[in-house]
Amino acid sequence: MRGRASSDDRFDLVVVGAGPAGEKGAAQAAYHGHRVAVVERRRPPSKGSTSMVGGVPVKALRDTAVYLSGWARRDVYGVGIRLAADLLMDRLRTRTTDVVMTMNRAGRENLERHRVTLFQGTAELGPGRTVRVHAEDGEERLLEAKVVLLATGSHPHHPPGVPFDDPDVHDSETVLQVERLPEEMMVVGGGPVGSEYASIFSALGVRVVLVDRGSRLLPMLDGEISEELAQSLVRSGVRLMFQAQVDSVSRDDQGLLAVVDGEPLRPGIVVHAVGRAGNVEGLGLEQAGVEYDARGKIKVDAHFQTTAPGIYAAGDIIGPPGLASVAMEQARVAMCHAFRIHFKDAVDSFIPTGIYTLPESAMVGLTEEAARAAGEDVETGRAYFEANARARIAGSTEGLVKLVFRASDRRLLGAHILGEEAGELIHVAQALLHAGAPVSEFIDTTFNFPSRADAYKYAAYDGLGRLDRRLEREAEASALAGAGRA
Secondary structure, eight states: OOOSOOGGGEEEEEEEOOSHHHHHHHHHHHHTTOOEEEEEOSOOOOTTOOOOSTTHHHHHHHHHHHHHHTTTTHHHHSOOOOOOHHHHHHHHHHHHHHHHHHHHHHHHHHHHHTTOEEEESEEEEETTTEEEEEOTTSOEEEEEEEEEEEOOOEEEOOOTTOOTTSTTEEETTGGGGOSSOOSEEEEEOOSHHHHHHHHHHHHTTOEEEEEESSSSSOTTSOHHHHHHHHHHHHHTTOEEEESOOEEEEEEETTEEEEEETTEEEOOSEEEEOOOEEEOOTTSOHHHHTOOBOTTOOBOOOTTOBOSSTTEEEOGGGGOTTOOHHHHHHHHHHHHHHHTTOTTOOSOOSSOOEEEOOSSOEEEEEOOHHHHHHTTOOEEEEEEEGGGOHHHHHHTOOOOEEEEEEETTTOBEEEEEEESTTHHHHHHHHHHHHHHTOBTHHHHHSOOOSSOGGGHHHHHHHHHHHHHHHHHHHHHHHHHHHHHHHO
């Protein structure tokens, strides 16, 4: 045991956690010449295991399910792949694990490339920005740092009363270890993860019931996109139960029994996907002077510095939005502030959100509801993928592009997409938002043909046409009113 740090254990930066935020924060500081160490408690994933690396497992599961099920395209070509339930889950797990292992290895190689020292074990903060590393073999090592970055991520919230000790009751991570595809599944939670799982397993032929206390799916989305996605899930066979309460989940001699608003259901498995909590257990935040709340959310300022000088935090551990993309940027901004690196001083003001349902949904900027609530006089334009040549060729025509723009100067305020490749397409609108450009920019732009991006042009035509007709009606009404006064 070492009780005092040697020169080898003194660092400019010690990062706790090697996920998306931890890796990018460490690399940012190391790239600019600082001596960096990372403490990571997780072992690298092995065959047959997965770990949540920026949501990568769910996205890998989704794309594998699309391929194995022939989702959307089987109606076009009349062919699909049929596998036994246990063999299908084996293929899903194998592919998901391969992707996770590849991404994990890439992250570790990035740290090695930046000469970052990696310590395997759990971390505990001490006074004076010290970090005690507890290795699995019982050895301890005391690290001293000028700056500490906390990036330990989060874990699924386990509310009381849910029997997670039952082998068929899962959270959003343990469900990835299911060995056999169930015939029926109940998903609790209509947020991003719950919606993703519901659509993925439905595409694989599972009868899915999604239960949520709210009135609609994904309340952060534009209301119209949310409704379109809900209808898509219903068409795929998902039963949606909104404003519903899970009374109990128990087991009897027939298997699982879930009671929802008094109605008994018999799902093969239950997936509870409602909220996450920060990984703060055992970190010693109190003795370091770092404040946090009951759900493990650490308090930070605009530069992501905690209530303890020199200790920063980024990613899920500081709360929403819970996006890996944002976690990486938070860590970079934090390290630029900590080491006075003149490179990045704020997180993007236009953060795109991608939700990897079937079909995908994505947004950037204001929803129509938010824009109107802010007092903006807005108009909207739409282009449906059923009229898009590239979507027709691919056989995946569900969804639309919706633009929200200010009526007075035609400036784009938000973009919302439901459809395949939505998570990629949304960045086109993000660029226009950064430029403060009008929607006519889409009309002036030449897009590849055929391409899904071409839908932006027709959404802009639709929106500007709506605005012209509205202004004509208002002018006519004004003229009539003036004639009446005369």
